[in-house]
Amino acid sequence: MAKNDFRSLAPARRVLTQIIVLLSVLAAVLLLPNFSGYLQRPIQVCQKCNVILISLDSFRPDHTSLYGYARDTTPNIDRFAKSAFVFDSYFAASYLTPISEMSVHTGKYPFANGVINFQAPLKKDVKTMAQILHEQGYRTAAFGSSPEFRYYEALLKNFSRGFDRYEVAPMVRAPERPSLPDWKPIDQWLTKDQKPFFLWLAIGNAHWPYGQDAPLRFTSPSYRGPLRNIPLASPLLTHIDGTTLYKFRTENVTGWYGMTGYTPQPHIPAWAPKTNITLTADDFSYIKDRYDDGVRNADQYLQKLFSALSRYQLLQNTIVIIQSEHGEELGEHGHIAHDDIWEATTRVPLIIKNPVLAGDRRIPDLISGVDILPTLLDFLGIKGMATDGESFAVSLSGKSDSFSRREVFITRTPLFERLLATPGNPHRVREFITKDDAEHFYDTAIRTAEWKLIHRKARGMLDKFSWWSYLTGQAERRKEYELYNLRNDPGEHENILQKFPEIAKVLLLKLEVWELRTAPKENLPPQNTKEIQEYF
């Protein structure tokens, strides 16, 4: 027996040793949960990191190579996303640019933050991302080419809050829409001084008109169809329903043009069809090709930012969020537009790089536009902001089953361009925006991983004033509820409400509870004053 053998110890010592070992094991066992808790502690804060928010107007993820599109539309974003988190189920809170975008900037749903249409004011007590970061000592600037953040006074006031510098290009006469912001001033601003910065880059390039100023890589130069030489902008595209390109009519054209801030054009443009035209597969391909060219053009532009970040060594202390405020329907429901809350208009790309979090992961879980701000604040360690969203900051550092969101909620306030000025009374439409929006003539939807329920509350009003009805001469005739199973019917073509009424009821109840929680009380239907029943 070796001298140091345990058995050679005196019995008392042996017992003492055993006790010590036991106590050590016990201590380890007791402390271990705390230790592993330390390992799984909520994420490391990105202390005073810069923030770049890129808003890519009208980007459909399924038209980006990053999300699996056959065409090479986003090689630069692909490369940038290699060490980033890429989200496969990110949904905008609405389908119109400023409404959706404000949900991201405030972490609150449209009716909770106030921006429910193009003219509604952002609530005074709601803070935007720019305001919060500005208060934290950040220098803040917005550069962009999305006119929706500028062309109404309300839009300008709402979105410029908190920005030292706000250079989102003003709207100019259509179709000369500036497609990409001038890079030089942005480059200069990035390196202006050492203070942490917040940069918001609003790229409008993929929006109507498709492929504006873009090099034509996907569009065939040999296209000879009726759409050649016509800007694929809203006046044209909103005249398409199904396979028909409807002729332009003289009456009511004023209202439409007047509302969008375009120079009123009482005359039908020269390029507008004078009779209805049946569009072919080639014509639709052409539209998609131009759209893809727009997407690629935006991607090319972003490379300027990506290389600047490398060059100035900003990647190591900058959080980059790339997202889109809505997608686009390219004929899935007969329209080329973002006018409804379908999958194609609400499912959008989201890419996040946080230098202190290991990325290069695809996240399949549901994320809503209102989750971005609380997550960003968690990244930065900024506390105390109440939002409607759920931060997924901790989930990014844990296992994927720790994402808590089970459904996303989407609001559709009626696209004002669709509201027809009745002949001789363009002011009527303006009345509609404020009065009826406030009285909740809007649709809402709840979408889980598998189901989507849409409550068409606006159907009555749209029956009367829908642009599409005017165009086609056919009333909208929406059903009150639409239920889609997105696994079997991702195109949302078959309303199966009658087959699954119990699922619809559960979803609708959740939707109504959400509405009550996020809609301001004064906008609830009448009879919202508490009148307690008297006692016995």
Add this chain to the structure above:
Amino acid sequence: MKSKYVIIFLLFILLAAVSGFLYFQKRKNTPAALACRGCNVIFIGFDSLQAAHVHHLGYPRETTPTLDRLAGEGFSFSQAISPASWTVPGFMSVFTSTFPSVHKVVNRWAVYTKTQKIPSNLKKLSPNIKTITEIMKDHGYRTGGFTGDAGVSGAIGYNQGFEVYTDEKLFGGMDNSLNHTRSWLDQHKGEKFFMFFHGYDVHGQFDIASGYQSPFAPQVYHGPYKGTKAEQAKLREEGLKNGAISLTAADVAFWRAWYDGKIRDADARLGAFIEELSKRGLLDHTVIVLFADHGTEFYEHKRFDHGYTLYDELVRVPLIIRIPGVRGGRIISQQVSTLDVVPAILEILGLNPGEPFKSQMQGQSLVSLLTDTKRPGHDVFIETDYRNYTHKRAIRTDDGWKFILTLESGQEELYSLKPDPQEQNNLIGTERKKADEFREKLFRHLAQTLHTPVGQPLSSQCLPVYPGQCPL
């Protein structure tokens, strides 16, 4: 030689006797032995008594000698949950074995606006729903209800099926009910009967003699309260208005002692009632079921009274069943709902209520729990639309969780009742998986069982139970 055979024979007899004894002993506790065909049935409605203040269920003070004796002879449930937290919906759920949203008698008024007040009535709101009383009457039982009016007033529909229903005294107590009971029992000697015996003796609005001193009162109390019903009403309304009231520990001790004193007194009156039954020789063929419709909050969540929340001090109630000839004396801890009482009674009596009542019943008979200790309890659902002040729905699971949803605000609460029976620690932010699980179960219940009408805006003015009342 002969003696050997005699011994064997005697042993055989002994064996047979022992087997027979054991066999009949076993039979006594099988469900068949719980049958009581042709027996009378008495529902004792011990209004406002919370289970936590019942002595044999663990309360240190000796508040309930009669209940304890009854439990000793029968079966007492320690996790019996009412489907509502106040009287109007609570007892109606028992009598119909349906959830409040289903029988729709959820408030005193079905419509209550500045311009219109329409009182609730079971027949008008739910013409297809029947009460157990009507079933009993159809089966040849005499039916009598002796109550304290208010939430169980006949006009609301509680008299449905009762040949005699007394409710002339507002917030009347057991003494008053007993007077009526005596004369009624005199009239129907020898006839099988179904009775509802009810009193508000421990309710906040019960008329108590002025200068009442609770036997449990603290020796010295310097606070302002005297224990009057006016004080109770004031504290109740203040709690509703402000969300909480502010009392000192001494005040709370005073009020809880006062409650216990009332319980003791009521228990004694109940004892007199049972004595009356015994005197008339009714106990050996009368099934007695005692339960409360809800409890009473005395500052457990910083408010007074009942109806406005779904915490245990309001929904965990005593439930005692005494079946003649059945040796009980057991406390059953599996969770049940008071919706389960009527199905149990029908099983015990061997009565077939036929359709549509069979399909109407949403409770599950708790008879098998009386003998089978291994059988699990079940999840229970609870609701309130108390005076339009709030609309809450909850699930209390068999394994000790409670998830509460407040419809008008969307607020959610989650409590783990085993470590936190006082429901002070809201786990909604941390126990996300559990919250998801219970939320799903509750929403399914709302949609499938309660048929909560969808498409109705859920504002506190519009009761989510009445379709068409909330025009879009």
